[in-house]
Each structure stands twice: as C-alpha cells, then as structure tokens.
Amino acid sequence: MGFFIIFIIFIIVIIFIFSSKKFSPIPYFPSQPVDMPLIVKALSLKNNQTVIDLGAGDGIVIFASATEAFQKKLNTKFIAIEINPILILVLHLRRLFHPNKKNIKIVQDDIFKMDFSRYTQCTDAKFCVSTTFYLYISPWFLEKTILNIKNQVSKFSVVSYMYPLKFKANFNKFKVINGKNKIHIYS
Numbered sequence: 269m270g271f272f273i274i275f276i277i278f279i280i281v282i283i284f285i286f287s288s289k290k291f292s293p294i295p296y297f298p299s300q301p302v303d304m305p306l307i308v309k310a311l312s313l314k315n316n317q318t319v320i321d322l323g324a325g326d327g328i329v330i331f332a333s334a335t336e337a338f339q340k341k342l343n344t345k346f347i348a349i350e351i352n353p354i355l356i357l358v359l360h361l362r363r364l365f366h367p368n369k370k371n372i373k374i375v376q377d378d379i380f381k382m383d384f385s386r387y388t389q390c391t392d393a394k395f396c397v398s399t400t401f402y403l404y405i406s407p408w409f410l411e412k413t414i415l416n417i418k419n420q421v422s423k424f425s426v427v428s429y430m431y432p433l434k435f436k437a438n439f440n441k442f443k444v445i446n447g448k449n450k451i452h453i454y455s
C-alpha cells in the first residue's frame with residue numbers, strides 16, 4: 269500500500285513538471301529519430317564549432333551529433349539547454365555514458381532569459397568558426413528566441429526543425445532538407 273501511494277505521488281509530480289508552464293512552456297516532443305541523419309547533416313559539424321540545442325529534451329539531437337563528431341574526430345562542442353528538471357536528469361545520465369562526454373555540456377536554464385554570450389564567447393577569434401543553434405520549439409516562440417540570440421551573439425547559424433523562420437532576411441543563405449519533417453537551415 270505504501271509503495272502504491274509513493275508511486276501515485278511520483279506520477280503526479282512527473283505530470284505536474286511536464287504540464288507546468290514554469291518548467292515546460294514549450295511541450296516536450298523529441299525530434300523524429302528517423303530524421304536524425306538529416307538533422308546531423310544540417311548541423312554541418314566542423315572543428316571549433318559550438319552546437320547549442322535550445323530546449324534539448326532528452327538530448328536526442330545533441331547525443332547523435334556528438335557521436336558523429338566523435339567518429340569524425342572533430343572537436344565540436346555541444347551544449348544542451350533545458351529547463352525541465354527531469355529532462356536535465358536524463359541528459360546528465362546519458363552524458364555520463366557517452367564516448368564524447370568531454371565535449372558535451374548540460375545547462376539548466378530558460379532560453380528566454382539566458383545569457384547566450386556566456387556560451388559563444390571566443391577567446392581567440394581564429395579558433396571561433398561558428399555557433400549553430402538547433403531549435404525545435406513552438407513557431408510562436410521562434411521569432412522571440414532568434415531576436416534574443418541576435419541581441420547577444422554577432423555571428424550564428426540556425427537549424428530549425430519543422431518550423432520555418434518568418435524573417436529569413438537576417439540570414440545570407442537559406443536551405444530546406446526534406447525529411448519526415450522539414451529541416452530549415454539559415455546561415
């Protein structure tokens with residue numbers, strides 16, 4: 269009986285965290301596993317690049333791309349930003365067993381309030397190739413998020429899963445990859 273009550277409380281806490289606006293203003297939906305090779309290709313991994321997944325979920329994109337970078341012996345850095353404490357726990361556990369864990373950072377933060385420049389600062393310009401933001405967030409939050417990045421980071425590219433940006437004019441190049449869902453690349 270005691271175990272049953274603890275189990276019910278546990279389920280209620282999980283439901284609360286996943287439905288609470290504080291912890292998940294954007295619901296948790298992972299990118300489609302079938303699109304992972306195309307997403308990794310869209311990120312165009314290279315040395316001295318930082319890939320930041322804004323709202324990283326369970327880390328499906330971060331861990332798949334970190335595996336690719338590891339196999340190609342790239343020094344690409346990966347940062348998973350997530351607000352939901354349960355997903356943060358999942359991300360830390362997955363990172364622990366990842367072969368490329370030294371290049372993966374897990375950060376609990378709010379993508380609408382955070383200081384992006386902390387993660388994109390270059391100590392030596394010649395080693396700062398690029399920062400790529402991966403976004404799979406509700407379309408009505410996309411514009412706000414990109415403007416927020418733009419105010420803090422001078423040079424970056426964006427890979428947006430499923431939803432296109434309304435303001436392509438801010439970028440020089442634009443490409444779409446057709447997977448199960450569309451992958452929009454802006455650089």
Ligand SMILES: C[S@@+](CC[C@H](N)C(=O)[O-])C[C@H]1O[C@@H](n2cnc3c(N)ncnc32)[C@H](O)[C@@H]1O
Nearest residue numbers: 293294296297298299323324325351378379404
């Ligand atoms: C649609 S899911 C995408 C997950 C992952 N990027 C992927 O492609 O599989 C959106 C994620 O953003 C997280 N999230 C929602 N609001 C956030 C916020 N303000 N700051 C950080 N993460 C947030 C949610 O918890 C959820 O995991």
